[in-house]
Amino acid sequence: MSPSNRVTIPDLADELGLSVGTVSSALNGKSSVAESTRKRVLDLARLRGYKFNTAARGLRFGRPTTFALHVPLAARTLSYYMQFAIGFADAAATVDVDVVLSASNAAGRGEAFRVDGAAVADWEASSGGIEELIHAQVPVVAADGFPCNAPSPAAIVQVDYHGQIHRILESARAGGATRVALVAPDDSLQARWTTDVIDACAAACAEFGLPMQTARFPIFGTSEDLTELVRSLLADADAPDCIVFGGQNLAGYAASNLQLGTPGSAVPWIASCAGDQLTEIGSSTITAIDANPIALGARCATLLHELVTAESAPSEPIVEPWPSTIAWGDHWPRLDA
Known part of the structure; x- marks a missing residue:
């Protein structure tokens, strides 16, 4: 150990039997170091409480x-x-x-x-x-x-997604919505946010007595693929009259491509859980959560x-x-x- 009791790269190199350069490269994430060697270095660095020069x-x-x-x-x-x-x-x-x-x-x-x-x-x-x-x-x-x-x-x-989605679905029900579909991200976004949106929609629909179906859509999906998904939902015998979209831009795509979100349309109630500034927030036909990401x-x-x-x-x-x-x-x- 160094005299100050602060673990150094030479300390780690000496204990591992590696060169100082190899240990330094492993700590810096350089691709020239074998993954097995990198793991040895990182494991020992954590164990010894190593702190990098930054x-x-x-x-x-x-x-x-x-x-x-x-x-x-x-x-x-x-x-x-x-x-x-x-x-x-x-x-x-x-x-x-x-x-x-x-x-x-x-x-x-x-x-x-x-x-x-x-x-x-x-x-x-x-x-x-x-x-x-x-x-x-x-x-x-x-x-x-x-x-x-x-x-x-x-x-x-x-962000209080549970509270905001509750308010959105309460409003849709008050306006006459009777059946809800949620278009949620699939496993291409394995984040807590996805789970929160699904759970929030399910809880609100259960409270308001609104039947709900869930469709999953890739976060990288195209506008054309989304259009086909929504068309398949509308072709169902119990087609929704309210669709909540979990991903950004999706409500905007659906409203534009299929002329949805207006009174008298196939789906009068269109909502976005991740409102896009250009296509959804401020739209006259879409209700959107604005988290103000900046x-x-x-x-x-x-x-x-x-x-x-x-x-x-x-x-x-x-x-x-x-x-x-x-x-x-x-x-x-x-x-x-």
């Missing part, structure tokens, strides 16, 4: 220097995650913290030893990278919960900074409600008014 640099500067942001692979097609990332990065920049972007379903590759804190939007069940961060005692803030059987993050910023990302960054710079870690995960709003379609009853 942490030491942060100590010298008196502040954190780097945050990781994990988003699903769906970020490449959905503006929600881009807006979240912009808000997060802008807020991090105000406290001079750099941001590293990662896919939330990436395997752990030593990131925990290179960042001071991390945030995740829609934490997916297959994400070993986020679990590695938590096991290494790196503070993690999760937007909209975490998967079952995953370790608890330091903080959760949570502001949500910014809050996750500021909360993470508070956690990283605090004198001690919280004894229990912080759960902070996030104030979303509902953008109502013109013909929907406003029960809260």
